[in-house]
Amino acid sequence: MFARLFAAAVLAGLSSAFWAATTRADDPPPPDQVPLYDRYQATQRYRHGGQSALDAFDAERNRIPGADDAALSVEDRPDGTRNVTIRLEIIEVQQEVYPGKRVLFWVYAPLGGAMTSPARMPSPTIRVEEGDHVKIVLYNTHYFPHTIHFHGATLPFPMDGAPDFSQVAVAPGHQFSYEFTAKNPGTYWYHCHVNPSVHVQMGLAGMFIIEPKRPDNQFARVVVGAGRINPMAKATAESYQGEYSLVYQDVDERLNRIALAYTDTREIEMRMHRDYDSTQRRPNIFLLNGYSSPYSLLDTPILVKSGQVTKLRILNVGGNPIYFHPHGHHPILTDVDGDPLPEGQQYSRDTFEVGPAQRIDLALHTGEDGRYASGPGVWMVHDHAASAETNSGIDGGAMTAIVYDGFMGADGLPKTAASLEPMFDPHMYDGSMPTFDPGMFGTDAAHYDAGWPRGAPLGGSFDYPRRDGSDTGLPQLDLIDAHRHRPVARPCAERPRGVQVVHIKAGTRYGRAGETYAFEPRRIHVDRCTALTVVVENTDEIRHDFMIPGLNPMVAINVMGPGTAEASFVTPDQDVTLLFHCHVSTHERHGMLGTLIVGRGGRLDKLESDGIVLTSGPDGPTARMADGPSAGAALKPAASMAGMPEMAPTTGAGPNLVHGTAAVVSVLPGKRQIVVDGDAIPGYMAAMTMIYRVVSPEVLNGLKPRDRISLTVDASNNTVVAIKLLRGSP
Numbered sequence: 001m002f003a004r005l006f007a008a009a010v011l012a013g014l015s016s017a018f019w020a021a022t023t024r025a026d027d028p029p030p031p032d033q034v035p036l037y038d039r040y041q042a043t044q045r046y047r048h049g050g051q052s053a054l055d056a057f058d059a060e061r062n063r064i065p066g067a068d069d070a071a072l073s074v075e076d077r078p079d080g081t082r083n084v085t086i087r088l089e090i091i092e093v094q095q096e097v098y099p100g101k102r103v104l105f106w107v108y109a110p111l112g113g114a115m116t117s118p119a120r121m122p123s124p125t126i127r128v129e130e131g132d133h134v135k136i137v138l139y140n141t142h143y144f145p146h147t148i149h150f151h152g153a154t155l156p157f158p159m160d161g162a163p164d165f166s167q168v169a170v171a172p173g174h175q176f177s178y179e180f181t182a183k184n185p186g187t188y189w190y191h192c193h194v195n196p197s198v199h200v201q202m203g204l205a206g207m208f209i210i211e212p213k214r215p216d217n218q219f220a221r222v223v224v225g226a227g228r229i230n231p232m233a234k235a236t237a238e239s240y241q242g243e244y245s246l247v248y249q250d251v252d253e254r255l256n257r258i259a260l261a262y263t264d265t266r267e268i269e270m271r272m273h274r275d276y277d278s279t280q281r282r283p284n285i286f287l288l289n290g291y292s293s294p295y296s297l298l299d300t301p302i303l304v305k306s307g308q309v310t311k312l313r314i315l316n317v318g319g320n321p322i323y324f325h326p327h328g329h330h331p332i333l334t335d336v337d338g339d340p341l342p343e344g345q346q347y348s349r350d351t352f353e354v355g356p357a358q359r360i361d362l363a364l365h366t367g368e369d370g371r372y373a374s375g376p377g378v379w380m381v382h383d384h385a386a387s388a389e390t391n392s393g394i395d396g397g398a399m400t401a402i403v404y405d406g407f408m409g410a411d412g413l414p415k416t417a418a419s420l421e422p423m424f425d426p427h428m429y430d431g432s433m434p435t436f437d438p439g440m441f442g443t444d445a446a447h448y449d450a451g452w453p454r455g456a457p458l459g460g461s462f463d464y465p466r467r468d469g470s471d472t473g474l475p476q477l478d479l480i481d482a483h484r485h486r487p488v489a490r491p492c493a494e495r496p497r498g499v500q501v502v503h504i505k506a507g508t509r510y511g512r513a514g515e516t517y518a519f520e521p522r523r524i525h526v527d528r529c530t531a532l533t534v535v536v537e538n539t540d541e542i543r544h545d546f547m548i549p550g551l552n553p554m555v556a557i558n559v560m561g562p563g564t565a566e567a568s569f570v571t572p573d574q575d576v577t578l579l580f581h582c583h584v585s586t587h588e589r590h591g592m593l594g595t596l597i598v599g600r601g602g603r604l605d606k607l608e609s610d611g612i613v614l615t616s617g618p619d620g621p622t623a624r625m626a627d628g629p630s631a632g633a634a635l636k637p638a639a640s641m642a643g644m645p646e647m648a649p650t651t652g653a654g655p656n657l658v659h660g661t662a663a664v665v666s667v668l669p670g671k672r673q674i675v676v677d678g679d680a681i682p683g684y685m686a687a688m689t690m691i692y693r694v695v696s697p698e699v700l701n702g703l704k705p706r707d708r709i710s711l712t713v714d715a716s717n718n719t720v721v722a723i724k725l726l727r728g729s730p
């Protein structure tokens with residue numbers, strides 16, 4: 001059974017010096033030094049093959065960014081087939097689907113690493129080859145039961161993922177392995193089958209592709225999200241020059257809001273599964289590969305050249321049909337629900353209807369052939385259902401474009417007749433911005449609302465559907481808030497005066513009413529300036545990521561259960577109360593946190609004011625203090641702490657500037673915040689998605705999502721003081 005222990009006191013930044021100093025001999029080496037080849041058996045073709053085999057192999061063995069190495073393994077078998085093991089967990093993500101609109105989703109995600117997860121909408125595109133011995137392990141890290149149903153795939157009954165029918169649904173904290181041999185190449189999908197009218201619509205669905213068998217067929221088995229498939233598997237490359245997976249989904253945001261608005265898991269169950277009536281769902285958001293316009297255009301432009309044929313795999317996850325309409329082109333229908341159509345039954349249309357759960361594969365011919373393709377340009381591709389052409393009723397929707405060679409701009413947006421820049425203004429979608437240039441109506445934006453007649457409507461009053469506009473003020477819960485993770489104390493710099501060991505249990509069995517996951521105990525007393533070993537026993541069959549964010553350097557223990565892992569550090573030489581939590585944000589939100597009281601403890605109010613609410617009720621017993629070895633025997637951690645790079649001062653000191661690079665996720669000038677996918681800043685912060693505060697909104701001027709930036713952070717208060725746009729931004 002898979003039960004890898006992974007323990008490290010992680011300095012934010014994962015500096016290799018720190019790793020070298022604190023990891024034990026049997027610990028894995030730092031992630032950036034792990035050769036990834038061992039996950040695959042290099043084929044003879046790769047060892048002696050040409051460039052294309054090499055490129056394909058490189059793409060296949062690419063690390064899934066943010067995932068644990070165990071998320072995917074591929075092994076050759078003597079009979080020429082392969083064992084493919086994919087480990088998925090369930091993560092709650094908040095995704096900004098169009099400018100200013102953040103929506104909570106549940107997604108399957110490749111097993112995450114320490115403090116990171118490659119989760120996004122839609123759930124990953126999974127690709128296997130005909131004949132593969134597929135094993136997909138579902139780790140239910142979520143607070144509700146879930147399964148995986150491989151829709152359309154031929155597999156044994158116990159693997160059907162139908163709760164109660166073929167299996168007991170996988171309970172929170174547990175795992176289940178779906179094992180089958182991949183048959184019948186084609187485009188399928190997978191989704192949760194527990195309360196599917198809710199769980200599928202929350203995002204628990206992704207594309208599942210079975211590739212035809214070919215010798216030395218190397219391709220990426222797990223594509224995070226969907227979109228461009230590169231490299232193509234061999235059979236596709238025989239007939240096509242490009243390939244895209246296009247996953248459509250409609251969202252009734254009122255459903256998704258429930259999971260964000262409430263924290264008691266009993267209340268979420270009641271409101272989502274009994275109160276919410278899915279027969280009255282009213283989709284207001286329309287996603288292509290997890291985004292709406294204009295982000296969908298940035299995320300999945302269909303890049304083509306004249307004279308090519310591009311394979312489009314289209315899946316409709318939503319509750320209503322989609323009407324796929326590419327401008328200027330008549331693609332040819334080649335496959336329906338995974339089954340290839342005989343040549344004589346293939347046909348072209350300009351609008352394809354795809355019902356819920358259905359898949360179609362299209363051959364998109366590009367160029368100017370006078371019949372199927374109208375020539376180079378930037379051709380809109382959208383769902384022609386009227387509501388699906390909008391973002392909550394305002395022009396937008398599940399839209400992308402066929403972008404010909406030479407029409408893609410350096411900013412990642414196609415070269416269009418007018419600038420697409422205004423589409424990125426959140427005011428466009430909150431109803432506060434006039435649709436057209438006010439000059440057209442003889443006024444300007446400042447006077448637009450003034451002096452209308454506002455008389456009675458002609459023919460008497462009438463009603464019409466209005467956007468409800470109730471979309472402000474959603475908390476951002478799943479992102480890593482730099483402020484909340486700011487250091488409040490640092491280890492004692494002196495030689496520790498004592499040794500303590502604390503044991504913390506983690507798992508579903510420690511949850512109280514309304515919780516799913518919890519630690520026990522939740523309140524731990526330790527002495528000041530003591531060499532402390534924290535032993536985390538995870539009794540679940542999933543991972544927990546114990547973390548003390550306020551300690552500088554941070555302590556994190558990622559432990560796959562059932563199992564035990566530990567880390568050592570020296571407690572601060574001050575009376576302070578530190579929060580510890582599970583870094584899997586869903587676990588923290590629903591109860592998995594506690595306090596480490598150093599000496600007489602200190603105030604926690606600053607941390608609590610950031611949205612963390614400590615669970616009420618009687619606290620558990622204080623930690624059991626083991627009879628530790630003599631002080632001299634356990635000083636290794638202390639010595640390594642002393643060798644740490646200088647960190648941000650805890651209090652009072654002046655600015656301590658650190659520099660890093662990042663990609664912009666979203667810009668929130670009103671809140672003086674920026675959300676970034678940050679690269680690691682050695683000695684300061686690991687690579688992760690972060691919300692930073694900025695010293696002033698002006699710092700954010702001119703920035704837009706996807707810009708590559710360099711940023712200067714005042715580490716003493718985790719505030720961004722300067723941002724520079726990097727050249728060559730996409």
Ligand SMILES: [Cu+2]
Nearest residue numbers: 544582584587
């Ligand atoms: Cu956890």
